[in-house]
Amino acid sequence: MTTNGKVLNYINGQWEVSSASETLPVKNPATAQTLAHVPLSTAAEVDRAVQVAQRAFQDWRRVPVVERVQPLYRLKRLLEEHRDELSRIITNECGKTYAESQAEMQRAIENVEVACGIPSLMQGFNNEDIARGIDEHCFRQPLGVVAAITPFNFPGMVPLWFLPYAVATGNCFLLKPSEKVPMTMQRIYQLLEQAGFPPGVVQLVNGAKEAVDAILDHPLVRAVSFVGSTPVARYVYERGARAGKRIQAQGGAKNPIVIMPDADMEMTVRIVADSAFGCAGQRCLAASVGITVGEARNLFVEAFADLAASRKVGYGLDEGVEMGPVITAESRARIERLIALGEREGASVLLDGRGKKVSGYEEGNFIFPTILDHVPPKSEIAQTEIFGPVFSLMHAETIEQAIDLVNDRKYGNMACIFTSSGAAARQFRYSVNTGNVGINVGVAAPMAFFPFSGWRESFFGDLHAQGIHGVEFYTETKVVIERWPKEWSRKF
Ligand code: NAD
Numbered sequence: 001m002t003t004n005g006k007v008l009n010y011i012n013g014q015w016e017v018s019s020a021s022e023t024l025p026v027k028n029p030a031t032a033q034t035l036a037h038v039p040l041s042t043a044a045e046v047d048r049a050v051q052v053a054q055r056a057f058q059d060w061r062r063v064p065v066v067e068r069v070q071p072l073y074r075l076k077r078l079l080e081e082h083r084d085e086l087s088r089i090i091t092n093e094c095g096k097t098y099a100e101s102q103a104e105m106q107r108a109i110e111n112v113e114v115a116c117g118i119p120s121l122m123q124g125f126n127n128e129d130i131a132r133g134i135d136e137h138c139f140r141q142p143l144g145v146v147a148a149i150t151p152f153n154f155p156g157m158v159p160l161w162f163l164p165y166a167v168a169t170g171n172c173f174l175l176k177p178s179e180k181v182p183m184t185m186q187r188i189y190q191l192l193e194q195a196g197f198p199p200g201v202v203q204l205v206n207g208a209k210e211a212v213d214a215i216l217d218h219p220l221v222r223a224v225s226f227v228g229s230t231p232v233a234r235y236v237y238e239r240g241a242r243a244g245k246r247i248q249a250q251g252g253a254k255n256p257i258v259i260m261p262d263a264d265m266e267m268t269v270r271i272v273a274d275s276a277f278g279c280a281g282q283r284c285l286a287a288s289v290g291i292t293v294g295e296a297r298n299l300f301v302e303a304f305a306d307l308a309a310s311r312k313v314g315y316g317l318d319e320g321v322e323m324g325p326v327i328t329a330e331s332r333a334r335i336e337r338l339i340a341l342g343e344r345e346g347a348s349v350l351l352d353g354r355g356k357k358v359s360g361y362e363e364g365n366f367i368f369p370t371i372l373d374h375v376p377p378k379s380e381i382a383q384t385e386i387f388g389p390v391f392s393l394m395h396a397e398t399i400e401q402a403i404d405l406v407n408d409r410k411y412g413n414m415a416c417i418f419t420s421s422g423a424a425a426r427q428f429r430y431s432v433n434t435g436n437v438g439i440n441v442g443v444a445a446p447m448a449f450f451p452f453s454g455w456r457e458s459f460f461g462d463l464h465a466q467g468i469h470g471v472e473f474y475t476e477t478k479v480v481i482e483r484w485p486k487e488w489s490r491k492f
Contacts, residue, residue, distance in 0.1 A: 001036075001183065001186040001187060001190070002036045002186070003015075003017050004017075005036050005037055006018070006023065006036065006037050006038075006039060007026065007036050007037065007038045007039065007182045007183070007186060007206050008186065008206075009039070009041060009045065009049070009204055009205050009206055010189045010193070010202070010203060010204035011045075011048060011049045011052055011203050011204075011205070012052040012056075012199045012200050012203075013193070013198070013199025013200065014199075017039075018039030018041045018042075018045060018206065018207075019042065019044075019045065020039040020040050020041050020042055020045070020207070022039070022040040023037040023038060023039050023040065024037065024038050024040065024179055024208075025037055025038075026038050026093060026179075026180065026181070026182060026183060027328070028092050028093065028095075029093075029094070029095035029324070029325040029326065029327050029328065029364060029365045030095055030314070030315040030316065030324060030325050030358075030361050030364040030365075030366075031315065031361055031363065031364060032363035032364060032365075035092065035093060035183060036182075036183060038179045038182045038206050038207075039206055039207065040179070040206075040207045040208050040210060040211070041205045041206055041207035041210070041211050042207075042210060042211075042214075043210055043211070043213070043214035045205055045207075045211075046174075046176075046205055046207075046211050046214035046215055046218065047214065047218065049174055049203040049205050050145050050147075050174060050203075050215075050218050050220050050221055051220070052199075052200045052203065053145040053172035053173070053174055053200050053201070053203050053220075054144065054145050054172070054220045055200060056172050056198060056199060056200025056201050057142070057144050057145060057170075057171065057172045057200075059198065060167075060170060060171075060172055060198065060200075060201050061141075061142050061170040061171075063170075065118060065119045065122065065168075065170070066119055068118070068167070068168055068170060069115070069116050069118055069119065069168050070196070071167075071192075071195040071196045071197050072112050072115055072116050072164055072167075072168060072195070073116055074194070074195040074196060075112055075164075075191060075192060075195040076109055076112045076113060076116070078191040078194055078195055079105065079108065079109050079112065079188070079191060080109060082187070082191060083102065083105045083106075083109075084102075085187070086101075086105055086156055086184060086187060086188065087101035087102045087104075087105055088101070088317065089155075089183050089184050089187055090104060090105070090155055090156050090181075090184050091316040091317050091324070092183070092317070093155065093180075093181045093182075093183045093184065094152060094153065094155055094180075094181050094184075094327065095280065095282075095316060095324040095325045095326065095327060095365070096279045096280070096282075096316055096324050097316040097321050097322065097323065097324055098316055098317055100278060100279055100316070100324075101156070101316070104154055104156050104157045105156050105157070107157045107445070107448070108156045108157040108160040109160075110447065110448040111157075111160045111161055111164050111165075111448040111466060112160060112164045113448065114164070114165075114448040114449050114466070114467060115164030115165050115167075115168045115470075116164075116168070118165070118168035118169055118471065121468060121471045122140045122168075122169050122471050122475060123140070124137060124138040124139045124140055124477070125137075125138050126138065130481070133483060133484070133485065133486070134481060134482065134483045135481070135482055136479065136480070136481045136482075137479070137480045137481075137482070138477050138478070138479050138480075139477070139478045139479075139480065140169070140471070140475035140476070140477060140478075141170070141475060141476050141477075141478050142169050142170030142171040142474065142475060142476075143171055143222035143223050143246070143474060143475065143476060144171060144172070144220065144222045145171065145172050145173075145174065145220050145221050145222060146162075146166045146171045146172070146173055146174070146221065146222055146223040146224070146225070146474060147173070147174040147175070147176065147215045147221050147223075147224050147225070148162040148163070148166075148173070148174075148175050148176070148224070148225040148226070148227075149176045149212050149215065149224065149225070149226045149227075149228070149236065150175070150176070150177050150178055150226075150227050150228070151178050151227050151228040151229075152178040152180040152181045152282075152327050153279065153282045153283060153284070153327075155177065155178065155181035155182075155183070155184035155185065156184045156185075156188065158227050159175050159177060159185060159188070160188075161225070161227070161452065161465040161466055161470070162175075162225045162465060162470070163175065163192075163202065165466075165470035165471055165473075165474055166470075166474045167197065167201055167202060169471060169474045169475050170475075171222075171223075171474050172200055172201050172202075172203070173201065173202050173203065174203040174204075174205060174215065174221070175202075175203070175204050175205070176205055176206070176207060176211050176212060176215060177204070177206065178228075179206065179207065179208045180327055180328070181327075182206050185204060186204075189202065189204050212236070213239070216236060216239045216240045216243060216245070217239070217243055218243075219243070221245060222245060222246065223245055223246035223247070223248075223473060223474065224236060224240045224245055224246070224247050224248075224249075225247075225248050225249075225465065225473070226247070226248070226249040226250065227249075227250040227284075227465075228250075228251070228252075229251060229252045229385075230251035230252040230385070230411070230457050230458070232251075233249035233250060233251035233252075233459075233460055234249070234251070234457075234460060236249045236460075237249040237460035237461065246461075246463075246473065247460065247461050248459075248460075248461040248462075248463055248464060248465060248473055249459070249460040249461055250284070250452070250454055250458065250459050250464075250465065251411075251454070251457055251458050251459060251460065252284065252385040252387070252411060252413075252457070252458065253284045253285070253286075253288075253385060253411045253413035253414065253454070253458050254288050254289060254383060254384070254385050254409055254411045255285060255286060255287055255288055255289070255411075255413055255414040255415065255416070255434075256287075256288075256289040256290075256291055256405065256406045256409070256415050256416075257272055257275070257287040257289065257290050257291070257415070257416045257417070257418070257438075257442065258291045258293060258396075258399070258402045258403075258406065258415070258416070258417045258418070258419075258428065259272070259290060259291065259292045259293065259296045259300050259417075259418050260293050260294075260296055260399065260417065260418060260419035260420075260421065260424055261293060261294045261295040261296040261299065262419055262420045262421055262424075263296065263300075263418035263419050263420060263440075264418075264420065264440075265296075265299045265300060265303065266303075267418075267440075268300065268418040268440075269300060269303045269304050269307055270307065271418075271440075271441070271442040272287055272290060272304065272391075272418070272442055273304060273307045273308055273311070273369075274442055274443075275287035275416075275442030275443050276288065276290075276308070276369075276389065276391040277308060277311055277322075277323050277369045277389045277391075278323070278443070279324075280323050280324055280325060280326050280367070280388060280389045281326075281386065281387065281388045281389040281390060281391075282326060282327065282387055282388065283443065284413055284454075284458070285413060285414050285436065285443045285444065285445050286387075286443075287391065287416065287442055287443075288385070288386060288390070288391060288392060289375070289382065289391075289392045289393075289394060289405075290304075290391060290392070290393050290394070291393075291394045291395070291396055291402045291405050291406070292393065292394075292395050292396070293395075293396050293397070293398065293399060293401075293402050294396075294397060294398075297395050301350070301373070301393060304371070304391075305350055305351050305371055308351055308369040308371060308391070309351055309369065311323050311368075311369050313356075313358060313366055313368050313369075314358050314361065314366075315358070315360075315361050315364070323368075323369070323389065325361075325364045325365040325366045325367075326365050326366075326367055326387075326388050326389075327365065328365060329365050331365065331387070331388070332365045332366070332367055332388075335367055335386055335387070335388035335390060336354050336355075336367070338381060338384060338386050338388075338390070339352075339354060339370055339372070339390060341380060341381055342372045342375060342379070342381035342390075342392070343372075345375075345376060345379035345380060345381055346374065346375075346376050346379065347372040347373065347374055347375040347376070347379070347381060347392065348372070348373045348374055349370070349371070349372060349373075350371040350372065350373040350393070351369060351370055351371040352370060353367045353368030353369050353370035353389060353390075354367065354368075354370070356368045367388055367389055367390075368389070369389045369391070370388075370389060370390045370391070371390075371391050371392075371393065372390065372391070372392045372393065373393045374393070374394075374395075375392040375393060375394055377394055377405055377408060382394070382409075383409055383410065385411070399424055399427060399428070403427070403428060403431045403432060406432050406433075406434075407431070407432060407433045410456060410457045411434075411456060411457050411458045412433050412434040412435055412454060412455030412456030412457070412458050412459070413434060413435070413436060413454045413455070413458035413459075414434055414435075414436040414437070414438065414443075414444050415428075415432040415434040415436075415437055415438070416437070416438030416439070416441060416442060416444060417429075417438070417439055417440075418440055419439075419440070425439045425440075433455060433456065434454075434455055434456075434458075435453030435454050435455035435458070435459065435464075436452070436453050436454065446466060446467075448466050448467060449466070449467045449468075450466065450467055451463075451464035451465070451466055451467055451468070451469040452464050452465045452466050
């Protein structure tokens with residue numbers, strides 16, 4: 001998948017070595033082995049990819065919609081056939097367990113399936129006789145060249161939140177994947193090539209800030225989808241909007257989970273642990289704050305800490321491993337600093353995952369599950385996205401207090417409640433300021449046919465990723481009003 005150890009770009013149906021002089025190593029976070037080097041492609045390379053895509057768009061938009069989705073049907077089959085191989089690549093470059101990588105690929109494939117329905121999903125609407133003999137139609141047309149910039153934590157799924165919808169609606173698509181995990185898309189673009197997309201319809205340019213800025217400033221790029229941290233999401237939104245583009249920018253999160261005393265505790269403990277420590281906490285829908293209400297504190301905390309402590313940490317391809325490393329050594333150091341900050345701010349460390357080694361993988365970026373108890377709600381640690389296997393506990397006396405704690409934060413990606421009371425669940429669902437809500441569910445990840453609905457500083461824009469929102473984001477409406485007077489008809 002590489003040439004001389006270098007990750008390649010894919011432009012105009014050709015695999016290319018970037019002309020960039022700078023590269024970064026791509027490392028397996030469990031073994032510290034260098035897998036490849038990723039080029040930091042230049043603005044000139046982005047420009048060429050966009051120009052090629054713009055030319056390809058002239059033909060691609062004219063391909064009948066039922067034909068445009070045929071490569072996606074083939075892609076679905078190819079992704080299924082290569083799912084094990086892709087999952088191994090994801091685990092090796094991203095660190096999550098093999099089972100988590102398999103689940104990620106399942107979600108990716110579901111987006112391809114939904115986009116196969118574009119012939120129905122991108123239909124317009126119309127009225128006859130809006131005035132006598134006059135009809136009005138609304139069509140959806142593609143934008144042209146669109147781009148996506150994606151994060152490290154879902155190298156297979158997040159790009160496919162966008163690509164299938166973009167191309168099925170008739171656009172040409174440029175991806176700039178995370179420079180930390182470029183290998184998965186090397187392989188998926190080989191499958192895209194096999195699926196039969198014409199040259200220029202799907203483009204891949206590897207890189208970092210220079211490539212991102214070139215995308216945001218390029219006059220021919222009509223829309224940009226972004227997923228990553230909140231500061232970069234805000235930057236992409238502002239710079240892209242200034243250049244007149246449509247932007248959907250998904251940012252970071254700090255997701256609270258409320259545990260009511262009437263919850264099924266055995267189930268709750270298990271599900272919350274999976275949410276907090278799955279993917280080593282590096283999910284934008286990871287539970288990161290637990291708010292116990294009343295008696296729930298005594299019923300939940302000890303059992304939760306016991307289960308967290310028993311989680312098997314290691315290399316994601318090894319048998320029985322339940323949690324992998326975090327992405328880089330810098331990330332581990334940052335997370336350890338944040339745990340120390342929590343201590344200084346008054347939290348007590350109930351379970352400390354710092355400074356532990358995994359036998360055989362001493363160079364890996366491992367942090368074991370960590371629980372901070374009595375986290376002061378106004379502290380910095382209560383508000384900061386940690387993006388690691390660290391769970392913060394708070395306590396409330398009533399559901400109203402708990403909802404206030406849920407809403408007392410800048411992010412709005414997800415909030416969950418565990419309860420057996422329908423009334424409590426409804427009160428929660430109705431009141432929380434987040435766009436994704438879980439009721440007795442720990443990772444409320446919308447299926448591909450629902451929008452991924454982050455709010456507040458977890459999302460900048462209005463149309464979200466996936467499903468019908470994706471279709472609307474990648475198309476423009478054109479309204480046609482037409483009159484055909486009868487007297488113009490030829491007499492037959
Ligand atoms: P990141 O913001 O560091 O990087 C994301 C992308 O932006 C990468 O492609 C990177 O090359 C680019 N980038 C980074 N810094 C840049 C800069 N200064 N200028 C221009 N481009 C830049 O994010 P990450 O560490 O890869 O991913 C983790 C973050 O993503 C977390 O905050 C997580 O919550 C978030 N995330 C959010 C969602 C969601 O749906 N809201 C989903 C997955 C991940």
